[in-house]
Amino acid sequence: MVVVGAGECGTRAAFELREAGWTGPITLVGAENVLPYERPPLSKSVLTGPDDACEPTALCEGRALRDAGIEFVAGAAVTGIDRDAHHAVLSDGRRIGYQRLLLATGAAARRLPLAGIDAGGVRYLRSRADALVLRDRLRPGARIRVIGAGFIGLELAAAAAARGCAVTVIEAAPRPMSRAVPTAIATALADRHRQAGVDLRCGLTVERLTRRDGVLLLELAGGELLECDTVVAGVGAVPETALAEKAGLAVENGVRVDARLAxxxxxxxxxxxxxxxxxxxxxxxxxxxxxWRNAQDQGRAAARNMLGDDQPFAAVPWFWSDQFDLTLQIAGLPDTAGQEVVRERPDGVRIRFGLGTDGRLLYAAAIATGNAVAKDIRLAEMLIARRAAPATAALADPATPLKALLRQAPS
Ligand SMILES: Cc1cc2nc3c(=O)[nH]c(=O)nc-3n(C[C@H](O)[C@H](O)[C@H](O)COP(=O)(O)OP(=O)(O)OC[C@H]3O[C@@H](n4cnc5c(N)ncnc54)[C@H](O)[C@@H]3O)c2cc1C
Incomplete structure (x- = not known):
């Protein structure tokens, strides 16, 4: 068994292969020259934590890999797949035979097509190395300009503001996180950023980057010039499909897989x-x-299917983001629902439910301090998984426990 990519997904898959009973060799190949680590802390604690706690959480120690009999090849990329011979070809020329191979190559930060980008200074945030460079630049008073108000851009802006930087976020769309979250939640997050002093500007584009007298300048549509110490682009991610394409595999917004992840x-x-x-x-x-959770769940599911399990992958999508003291959680897909129902709890927290035209619950989203929404979103996730179509009045009524709705849902 060969796993390409030692991120969240590939590493979980390698361990699952062993736990599910595979006794033959397992090779985990990772292009980064470090032990597998978690990416979510890169835009959170790695940027804001004390100097002695700024490493991302390790996914596992080298010993755990050895104990599980997983051969970990770090700092080498798989550059080709010889499908006829069943060989993975490594950047150092090695060939590793496989019976089954998993592509867990992740995604890369989308590069910004900006005029003058050669003036230098545009950073991205995807890897440990990126985060450590940025951490060093988030000094009090530093002028940090973030292009893009998606999750990564906003988490970075929150971290930079917490470190005392002067932060500006430029977003082309009329509101932050336009596709990913319900409008009311995006508005609450935008308000929190502005309250913390982040200059969040939506509906505005950047035109070019220039350097004058040694000063980096970001030119905005309309001509305004912003002096910058660091410019970071958070304009989305693109799936790493080059290897799959080269191997002639079907690709459609990512490597195209069937319900079993083949x-x-x-x-x-x-x-x-x-x-x-x-x-x-x-x-x-x-x-x-x-x-993050999808990467874990799919890694495990793919591993079992590689061993012949033949199970369709059907986990409810789940996502969280931490910005300042707020945590956002979303279960399901917000862009699928037609009708929104809001439940306002006695503590003032609003849980937003999205329903399809057939009345089925398709998403639930909420934002609050700390972990206050975790339980309700977990219950909503179970309702979504059961294809429940709860009565809207009951969903909106905080006196009706979600647990009661779950009891009425098909099992
Ligand atoms: C800064 C940041 C913050 C995030 N915060 C959150 C959050 O708060 N909540 C949340 O739900 N999700 C969050 N995510 C998303 C989450 O981390 C990802 O969904 C998850 O890491 C995906 O795991 P993966 O293993 O599929 O891909 P990746 O983590 O991208 O790992 C892929 C690995 O494969 C390697 N690789 C690629 N090609 C090759 C090759 N040819 N040969 C060998 N190795 C290769 C790459 O170098 C990389 O190490 C965040 C992501 C980032 C970048």
């Missing part, structure tokens, strides 16, 4: 941020998720 080659699977898959809870719509 690619167009039955001996090659793909999972995590790099793949698009049909979701049975959303009418078989093909989606690609960039979410």
């Amino acid at each position: 690619t167009s080659d039955p001996d090659i699977f793909a999972a995590g941020d790099c793949c698009s898959f049909p979701h049975p809870l959303y009418g078989g719509r093909r989606i690609r998720l960039e979410a």
Whole structure:
């Protein structure tokens, strides 16, 4: 068994292969020259934590890999797949034979096509190395300009503001996180950023980057010039599909897999941020998720299917984001629902439910301090998984426990 990519997904898959009973060799190949680590802390504690706690959380120690009999090849990329010979070809020329191979190559930060980008200074945030460079630049008073108000841009802005930087966020769309979250939640987050002194400007584009007398300048549409110490682009991610394309596998907004996470080659699977898959809870719509839990769940599911389990992947999408003292949680897909129902709890927290035209619950989203929404979102996730169509009055009524709705839902 060969796993390409030692991120969240690939590492979980390698361990699952062993736990599910595979006794033959397992090789985990990672292009980064470090032990596998978690990416979510990169825009959170790695940027804001004390100097002695700024490393991202390790996914596992080297000893755990050795104990599980997983051969970990770090700092080498798989550059080709010889599908006829069943060989993975490494950047150092090595060839590793496989019976089944998993592509867990993740995604890369989308590069910004900006005039003058060669003036230098545009950073991205995807890897440990990126985060450590940025951490060093988040000094009190530093002028940090963030292009893009998606999750990564906003988490970074919150971290920079917490470190005392002067932060500006430029977003082309009329509101932050335009596609990913319900409008009311995006507004609450935007308010929190502004309250913390972040200059969040929406409906505005950047024109070019220049350097004059050694000063980096960001020119905005309309001509305004912003002096910058650091410019960071958070303009989305693109799936790492180059290897799959070179190997002749089907690609469609990510490596195209079927419900069992198998690619167009039955001996090659793909999972995590790099793949698009049909979701049975959303009418078989093909989606690609960039979410930590999905990477874990798909890694494990792909591993079992590589061993012949043959199970469709149907987990409810789940995502969280931490910004300042607020945590946002979303279960399901917010862009699928037609009707929104709001439940206002006695503590003032609002849970937003999205329903389809058939009355089915398709998403639940909420924002609050700390972990205050976790339980309700977890229950909503179970309702979504059961394809429940709760009465809107009951959903809106905080006196009706979600647990009671779950008891009435099909099992
Ligand atoms: C800064 C940041 C913050 C995030 N915060 C959150 C959050 O708060 N909540 C949330 O739900 N999600 C969050 N995410 C998303 C989450 O981290 C990802 O969904 C998850 O890491 C995806 O895991 P993956 O294994 O599919 O891909 P990745 O983590 O991208 O790992 C893929 C690995 O494969 C390697 N690789 C690629 N090609 C090759 C090759 N040819 N050969 C060998 N190795 C290769 C790459 O170097 C990389 O190490 C965040 C992501 C980032 C970047």
